[in-house]
Amino acid sequence: MEQSKRPALLGLARVLRDANVPYAIIGGVALQVRQRNPRTTLDIDVAVLRRETIPRESLAAAGFRFHERFEHPENWHSSDGTPIQFSDDPMLAGAIANADEVAFEDVTLRVIRVVDLLHEKLRAGSDPARRRSKRLQDMADVEALLEMEPGLAAELTPAEKALLSQLPQ
Numbered sequence: 001m002e003q004s005k006r007p008a009l010l011g012l013a014r015v016l017r018d019a020n021v022p023y024a025i026i027g028g029v030a031l032q033v034r035q036r037n038p039r040t041t042l043d044i045d046v047a048v049l050r051r052e053t054i055p056r057e058s059l060a061a062a063g064f065r066f067h068e069r070f071e072h073p074e075n076w077h078s079s080d081g082t083p084i085q086f087s088d089d090p091m092l093a094g095a096i097a098n099a100d101e102v103a104f105e106d107v108t109l110r111v112i113r114v115v116d117l118l119h120e121k122l123r124a125g126s127d128p129a130r131r132r133s134k135r136l137q138d139m140a141d142v143e144a145l146l147e148m149e150p151g152l153a154a155e156l157t158p159a160e161k162a163l164l165s166q167l168p169q
Helices: 006-018 027-034 056-061 090-097 114-125 132-148 150-155 158-165
Strands: 023-026 044-048 065-069 073-077 083-087 100-104 107-111
Touching: 006 044, 006 056, 006 100, 006 107, 023 027, 023 090, 027 044, 027 107, 027 114, 027 132, 044 090, 056 065, 090 114, 114 132, 114 150, 114 158, 132 150
Parallel strands: 023 107, 044 083
Antiparallel strands: 023 044, 065 073, 073 083, 100 107
């Protein structure tokens, strides 16, 4: 049974706020904020402009531990074991700049706008380097966003519409 990510998310938001780091919560947690019936996710995905802006000392002081680093993501764990994945993917810079501010207990979370989340999920869902199961989940997330807000379909590019038309009906 999954444990709540709430303590980790609150702690992370406080550290990022105090360090004045521009960021946006992306991925499954962003979906949880946006949807009435959100899906479960194991980690917290955070977009940052540059890896150098990750407040490593402050994170460590707050009980977070560094785990591993890849080309774009840098992985940490909260004190309760919740995985945190920071991404400095340049394609997310606009999403960071335009993130919505959402009240969450005593902090304000910066969460990717729903239209940017839609585009990012489509991008991830069409990335052949990702595992098939992840791509399928991303496309299911896209469908859920479109069902929740049908007007989002007007934001799709022709290429994105073509990608969606390939999904089974």
